[in-house]
Amino acid sequence: MNEELSRHVAELGESRRNALKLMQDAMQAEKTLSLRTAQYETLLNRAPLGVYLVDADFRLREVNPTALTYFPSIPGLIGRDLDEVMRTAWPGTVADEILRVFRHTLETGESQVIPEHIGVRLDLGVKEYYEWRVDRIPLPDGRNGVVCYFRDISAPVLAREEIARSAERFRAFVTATSDVIYRMSPDWSEMRHLQGQTFIVDTKEPSRGWLEKYIHPEDKPLVLSAIHAAIQTKATFELEHRVIQVDGSLGWTFSRAVPLLDPQGELTEWFGTARDVTQRKLAEEALARMTAHSEQLRRLYHAILATTLDLVYVFDLEHRFTYANKALLAMWGKTAEEAIGKTCLELGYEPWHAAMHDREIEQVIATKQPVRGDVPFTGTQGRRIYDYIFFPVLGENGEVEAVAGTTRDVTDRRLAEEQIRESEERLRFMAESMPQKIFTAKPSGDIDYFNRQWMDFSGLSFEQISEWGWTRMVHPADLEEHVRVWRQSLQTGEPFQFTHRLRRADGVYRWHLARAHAMRAPGGGIAMWIGSNTDIHDQKDTEADLRRANEDLNQFAFAASHDLQEPLRMITSYSQLLIKDSREGQLASDAGLYTGYIVEGTRRIRELLADLLSYTAAGADGQLAPENVALNEVFEVVVTQNLYASIAESGATVTRDDLPTVCGHTAHFVQLLQNLIGNALKYRAEQAPRIHVTAVRRHDEWCIAVSDNGIGIEPEYHERIFGVFKRLHGRNIPGTGIGLAICQRVVERYGGRIWVESEPGRAGATFYFTLPVLENASNHEQ
């Protein structure tokens, strides 16, 4: 039995050297000493193990002193039931398991080792760790019992668990931290390990190339210097520097390493962490840049505000100036120290003025909308007009935190504007009050202003005649040329001038002189056209009359000085000759000749005077109203009455086509036809005169022709013959030289023309004259 026990003990001793050795020794001693009870008990009692023994009924038989200490709460332990004791110490399940082990060993003889038994002691309230074994041993009563050896291993187990937990925590920390973790050799020459955390590249094997691998070249001296210092002092290494990130770009890290020392105080290792501070660093840099930028902006604004002529300022919500730029201070004549923190009133503004600004500041604060106004103020520059605007300065929360303002001296501009306005009003008034029709046009020619005279004259509205609407007023016959000339001026910028007829409201066209000048812009381009239309209808009539009257006067003067003097001279000279000869007694022979010249002179003077009278009459308007005159009837009077004798004498044939009825005075047309037919009779050729009068309508005028077969007129005289006293022929053909002048006067009086056509070297001449066609009449065609 001992052998078996020994064998069991020996087997058990292999697994738990410490405890089992002792047990083996004990067994060995028991075996060798063989029932040496004293020794046995000594061994049992002194053993550092707890030992107790139960019999086959699981009653405690032996408990050594060590074991006793584990059951302090159970008095009278010997003889007690194991089950009862266990249930006192342990929870039910633990007690059941313990008893099961005991029972198994008792029944089978199989030794059992429980290397680690954990349980919370019910009686002690603490968690304890035990290792124990049970063996079946024979008891003196012949039955078997079970001996149990146990040892409290709580302390080492707990220590181990603590270490394990600590390691676990460390692992958790290492795993959980986003920081880089590294270990360095004592002199930092070698990196033992580095966990890069996706920030920088890992180093899993000891390496000496870490400096190149991780550190930004520029930061190497800094890093080395910090390392040197840390090694010297064995103090914590701490540095922020640049590193090469996983992707090769530069990053920033905050690195810190603590020295690990051996018991002798020598460095064994450096353990460090490095935090990725790239984002923070970038943010700091961005912030620094922003700060620099805002600083620059501040300087810029300061420069602008200090140099601008505008007044710039800021009020706080209590209406005190918190800022005033240089210009404003100069206008006040105050320094910033004197002005800042003061209200308008405190700065000497008149009370009404300060109150107005107070209201406006409040309005800006309330509405968050700008306020603008202008106000006179007397500052260091004297009394000036200022245009100002207050506007809200909004804080981050959208509330007004201040009211800023700018003010500009607009005195000069206001004065200029006022002058311009006055000048414009003056011009407009002038334009409206002038009798002329005034207009202005855009460079394009679109009319944008007509004075009232236009509307009064035309009876049209401004809208009807503006832009190019005025063309409806222009006489159709003048329009095309007018527009052409106007467009030409628009293109060249040359002054425009044109005489045209404009239709009055009653439909009557009146002659106007239109003029326009381009007003140049400062750049030289055309800014606008300014033009006028002057009614020259009356002048035009008067002018024509005046011109005619003036010519008449000249003609009369000429007649008086020459043609009338000529016969007068004859009369005078031959009368004196008669007297002279009679004195000298020579009268008889030449008296007849002399008196002949005298009579001839008087006849000629009479003739001239009569013709001049006719001529004057031809030009005079007379008091009689014009009437319709049938030229057919005029022809009859001339041929059958006035020239009857001459026609009969010369054997002439005078014929006519149908002649029209025209408007005028009969006497004028009698003179006209009589002179022309008379001329034809007078300047006859050898053969009997043949004279024919015809009329042809051309547009709105009649062209009447008096043709003859007489001697004709050389071309160089075709114009001259119409002048007063221009005669081509000598005294063999009678005449005063006024006849054709009278004809011209009559024709021109009625707005017509007169001319002669005569082919050189051929007999015959045709005198033509034109007369206007009667309105609403086409009698010739009827």
Added chain:
Amino acid sequence: MSNDPSVGRIPRIVLVEDNPADVLLLEKALRHHHIVHELSCYEDGEQAIAAMSKQDFAIPDLIILDLNLPKQEGFAVLRVIRSRPALVSVPVAILTSSNAVRDRHRVELQKIERYIHKPPGLEEFLEQVGQAVKDLLGGAKQVS
């Protein structure tokens, strides 16, 4: 002087004048000044021009020209006179009732020797016109 072919010859005067009354007055004026002369008269410019254009036109000692002539005016006659080399040295007098500035000016341009305005009274006519002709004839002699 004595070998001068013109000496003793009767001065030949050409008169272009359409008014016979004035022709007679001129003759009276010449007689008044005892100017012995031979007078050729033309009634109008055309006649005068026709005559002067002829090759056998006798070169006169003086041409007296009225301006206001029928058919061809006096200036037309003057143009012909100026265009004939034979007549270049013949003095020309304008005898006119025109006192118009324009006519006087035109005459000045033509380098006319004398512009004689027909005086309105008989005595003046006889005195002034006769004296003018006398001067012109005398001058012509001196020139030749």
